[in-house]
Amino acid sequence: MxxxxxxxxxxxxxxxxxxxxxxxxxxxxxxxxxxxxxxxxxxxxxxxxxxxxxxxxxxxxxxxxxxxxxxxxxxxxxxxxxxxxxxxxxxxxxxxxxxxxxxxxxxxxxxxxxxxxxxxxxxxxxxxxxxxxxxxxxxxxxxxxxxxxxxxxxxxxxxxxxxxxxxxxxxxxxxxxxxxxxxxxxxxxxxxxxxxxxxxxxxxxxxxxxxxxxxxxxxxxxxxxxxxxxxxxxxxxxxxxxxxxxxPSLLRLVSVVDRLHAEDQFVREWATFDPVARGEPIGVRADGSMLHAERDGFIVFPNAEALPGTEWFYFAVESDRDLTRPAPALSRAWSR
CATH class of the missing domain: 3.40.630.10 (Zn peptidases)
Known part of the structure; x- marks a missing residue:
């Protein structure tokens, strides 16, 4: 075009x-x-x-x-x-x-x-x-x-x-x-x-x-x-x-996993925020190796159609952040 x-x-x-x-x-x-x-x-x-x-x-x-x-x-x-x-x-x-x-x-x-x-x-x-x-x-x-x-x-x-x-x-x-x-x-x-x-x-x-x-x-x-x-x-x-x-429940992204090959496949159809336990299988690589959860957490943005070399899914864990409470003041690094 x-x-x-x-x-x-x-x-x-x-x-x-x-x-x-x-x-x-x-x-x-x-x-x-x-x-x-x-x-x-x-x-x-x-x-x-x-x-x-x-x-x-x-x-x-x-x-x-x-x-x-x-x-x-x-x-x-x-x-x-x-x-x-x-x-x-x-x-x-x-x-x-x-x-x-x-x-x-x-x-x-x-x-x-x-x-x-x-x-x-x-x-x-x-x-x-x-x-x-x-x-x-x-x-x-x-x-x-x-x-x-x-x-x-x-x-x-x-x-x-x-x-x-x-x-x-x-x-x-x-x-x-x-x-x-x-x-x-x-x-x-x-x-x-x-x-x-x-x-x-x-x-x-x-x-x-x-x-x-x-x-x-x-x-x-x-x-x-x-x-x-x-x-x-x-x-x-x-x-x-x-x-x-x-x-709300607050999560923190901790890792991203790329799809390396068109034959990489999820073990099942994942939805965003599906919980997984440490060691649970998530996907199978083209060479047959199994990809397991690194720890207890949540699948985020799984994309079964991801192109090789791009993000396949993100992994998140519970966050300790509190949205209701302001943090100690910091001096501004800029002016508007």
Whole structure:
């Protein structure tokens, strides 16, 4: 496909709403991956409610992007030319965008720069319940320095999912080392998605995995999450009937296993968050060797269709993190 043609014919549709009263600046993305349609449907429902007046923005600014990757959506596949949720950084000044997704990133990055909170809506290939993904705890380390973990955790808590998962960039760096690749700045940059970019700009963000791609309930999971975020931030009227959020189960990603050969097979059909016991068989390699669970834990994002050399599944364990309690204050490593 001619990327110049697609670049000239695709449009990035952006809905912007600004109250006359100052307040938080929230951006919601859907369709970062083209085969994940629930976020788009949830956003469209919120757009309709705002446009017909049944939902009122009381303060702050709200930006809604129903389809963040138009090419991938037209093709109804995860990627257009590459994964938009990797290497999510603007093109260097004076350089030409390397591909279609780089052109999209060059439009989305300045848009994210004008906001302080991101909700990125996704879905996944295997069966499983909706869950939220958050970034690191407050830290001043070299990988992903951060000082808004409590706010980010509160957003995840109020989305109402039964589980929250942490540890993405740490495990991405570990995956590089596992493949014998240097975890240098250039390699780690490819692990950057929308949330990592937002955190690097002084904001914070949560990825909501709304369920399996075809789950008919997933669009409403997305819609409710947008409304929950708006209520938490005081941007719309509170719901007097809403119960306090229940503490979710919190998991930490600890490893990623790649599919090495097209003949690598799971021993059964796994769903995200299926529990496994230490030593339990998970898959069989092409050479007949059995892959066992390294410890008690949970399967995350199993992908029986993964291409050789890409992520086959992630492994998670229970986390000791408490989303309800702020950590000791850290000095900010940046200003906005």
């Amino acid at each position: 001619d990327s110049e043609m697609t670049a000239s014919t695709d449009l990035l549709r952006i809905h912007g709403y600004a109250s006359l009263q100052p307040g938080p600046r929230l951006i919601v993305l859907g369709g970062v991956h083209g085969d994940e349609t629930c976020g788009t449907a949830g956003i469209e429902r919120v757009v309709s409610a705002l446009d017909d007046g049944s939902l009122q923005l009381l303060r702050g600014q709200l930006t809604l992007v129903p389809v963040a990757n138009p090419l991938a959506r037209r093709l109804l596949r995860r990627e257009g030319e590459r994964n938009l949720n990797r290497l999510f950084r603007p093109t260097a000044p004076g350089a030409e965008p390397a591909d279609y997704e780089a052109r999209i990133t060059d439009l989305l990055c300045p848009l994210l720069d004008r906001h302080e909170v991101l909700l990125d809506l996704h879905s996944f290939q295997s069966e499983g319940e909706a869950f939220a993904m958050i970034g690191p705890r407050d830290n001043q380390g070299p990988l992903e320095p951060f000082s808004r973990a409590f706010e980010e955790g509160q957003l995840a808590l109020h989305l109402g999912t039964p589980r929250v998962v942490e540890g993405w960039l740490d495990i991405y760096a570990a995956g590089l080392a596992q493949r014998g690749q240097a975890a240098d700045e250039a390699a780690l940059a490819f692990g950057w998605g929308t949330n990592e970019y937002m955190r690097s700009r002084g904001g914070y963000g949560v990825t909501l995995e709304c369920g399996q791609h075809q789950d008919p309930a997933a669009p409403d999971v997305a819609r409710r999450a947008i409304l929950s975020a708006l209520r938490l931030l005081g941007m719309i009227e509170p719901d007097p009937a809403a119960a306090p959020p229940r503490a």
